[in-house]
Amino acid sequence: MLLDTPQQGTLADIASRRLAQSIVTGELAQGQKLNEAELAERFGMGRGPLREALRHLEGMRLVKRIPNAGARVVVLDRKTLSDLYTVREALEGMACRIAATQMSDDEIAQLSTLLDQDEKQIQKQAGKVYAQSEGDLDFHYQIARGSRNQMLMDMLGSEQYQLLRMCRYRTSRNAQRTQPALSQHRQIVNALANRDGELAELLMRRHIQGAWRSISEMIDKEEKETA
Amino acid sequence: MLLDTPQQGTLADIASRRLAQSIVTGELAQGQKLNEAELAERFGMGRGPLREALRHLEGMRLVKRIPNAGARVVVLDRKTLSDLYTVREALEGMACRIAATQMSDDEIAQLSTLLDQDEKQIQKQAGKVYAQSEGDLDFHYQIARGSRNQMLMDMLGSEQYQLLRMCRYRTSRNAQRTQPALSQHRQIVNALANRDGELAELLMRRHIQGAWRSISEMIDKEEKETA
């Protein structure tokens, strides 16, 4: 995978990664209070590095800190997710537009190969998960890289995709949107291959809007079940 | 001003704000090494809170940290600024599109009033600075607020605008772009008043592209002078 960060630096960095992992996978529930002393002990470190990690996660929007009252795991309610997908639409649309002029033919071909692999995996798993899987994120991240825009890559990579993964862990059981998603990916690659940035941006934005509609419906169902 | 943060919380927050201010105004030069002990003493606090502040500033992209080697003020080279303006174009374009459907008539009217004030100030100051001034940022921030998208507001407010202000302090002496900028702002307000989100987005994107071209030329001149 291209999104994980195996290299281990300071304790604060390690704590940051471990916490991010726990939050994304749902091991730490949304809204859960994060006790500094407890976490520090669990990770075998002092509270200093852990506090720095919390600051970092706050910047990544994975936790919300309230002065003198501690940190809690962020809660992905409907509004927050809606906002997230809107921002993604803007950023990935732009990335896609630029990628159409900046990516090499080789990179675009690799992107196509990636989709072939995904398709095989889908058939093997009988349409289990795709738009919910890491393969999808790889596709999007490769396009972000294609923009050659470091800030764009940072924003999409280190913040947004973590939140997306978090959202997916929460709602992964349901949701079958693999076929339309794969088809849309193919269209996007076509536009990139034709160096049509405007079309590529349009398609990417539509793709993300579609993903949001799918997630949104899923949230509706869940709310009805819960109620 | 709507962008400053007068409320004082923990020492780390105070340090963060003071450092951000010093960096944005150029009091701390770009690329300058930030010594923890020295800064902690200057601010009259321990190194703990200061380190947390540095983590926070790293998240805001105002400083760059290298493990075991300290933190330095970010350097806004041509590529970084180019990336920044591209991201801004995407985000503010989206904000503008949504604002066209979400802002109240009253808010749009206030926006228009804001421009009137700016115009007066320009005439008084004989076209001194505008696209370089905080008035411009106010305009953009009001539109971000109009999107009703908290994530968008956070990104534009706490990160991007700080970098923009930093860029402006660096290049404020030159650059006269007040008239076209004001005119473009007026066009945008018109589109908002007509509830034409698509046009508003287009105009905002052009406006930011124009701003980047202006900044870019300025950087070119500076480089020639320096060389």
Added chain:
DNA sequence: TTCCGCAACATTGTCGACAATCGGAGTTCT
């Protein structure tokens, strides 16, 4: 009974000291 205040507890915020690591000056070997 219910609401308010107060006190004891739990948690966060801060500091100073110690350990680990990095960069550089001086030295030595080829």
Added chain:
DNA sequence: AGAACTCCGATTGTCGACAATGTTGCGGAA
């Protein structure tokens, strides 16, 4: 002379203890 090695000072990373702040539950008064 140039390059690499080594040691030393400086700086960052980490920890444990203390202070400040929030929270909780108990008891008393209306």
